[in-house]
Amino acid sequence: GAGVSQSPRYKVAKRGQDVALRCDPISGHVSLFWYQQALGQGPEFLTYFQNEAQLDKSGLPSDRFFAERPEGSVSTLKIQRTQQEDSAVYLCASSLGLASGLYEQYFGPGTRLTVT
């Protein structure tokens, strides 16, 4: 497809469950970002990949959050032992360049995670 895709679009998890969220970036895009967007708020940075290398994970809120991009394309964000405060929309974005702000980030539709 032409855009960034994410799956699943919606996920309901019981507190304590592990979840895995997938992002398929635009083919050939070097940079990949994960964001967390709480209801009514702007996206908050979680982590950044340049190809397969995770260059910045300073935004991950706890060690329960883990992201990978093993082959430099598809990325997975994993949340272990989910808590209610993890409920949010998780957005993935990719860009052609090396995380320069001049390269537009193209966003996926997001995965809405609800922890009950």
Place this chain on the structure above:
Amino acid sequence: KNQVEQSPQSLIILEGKNCTLQCNYTVSPFSNLRWYKQDTGRGPVSLTIMTFSENTKSNGRYTATLDADTKQSSLHITASQLSDSASYICVVSFSSGGYQKVTFGTGTKLQVIP
């Protein structure tokens, strides 16, 4: 701390009217500023990008301004349409740790009514 603040938080206008959304930032060192439109249930889509030396940039009915001295930007929407109903997010890029990061504002939720 790098921050991006937007106002108003929400806005309701009649179809056909104009409106202006504001963005103030404290991000440093500044690289560029984008305005994004986010429809409900969708990811944000870039409307405009402005670098330090640019004061105004237009994209159809959207016109963005930037005052790098006062660290303020505005997004003006002309002749609003129902399809303009969305959240508008101001995003500022800055250099950190050898590459550029972005800080998102909390957005302005615009509702255009007939």
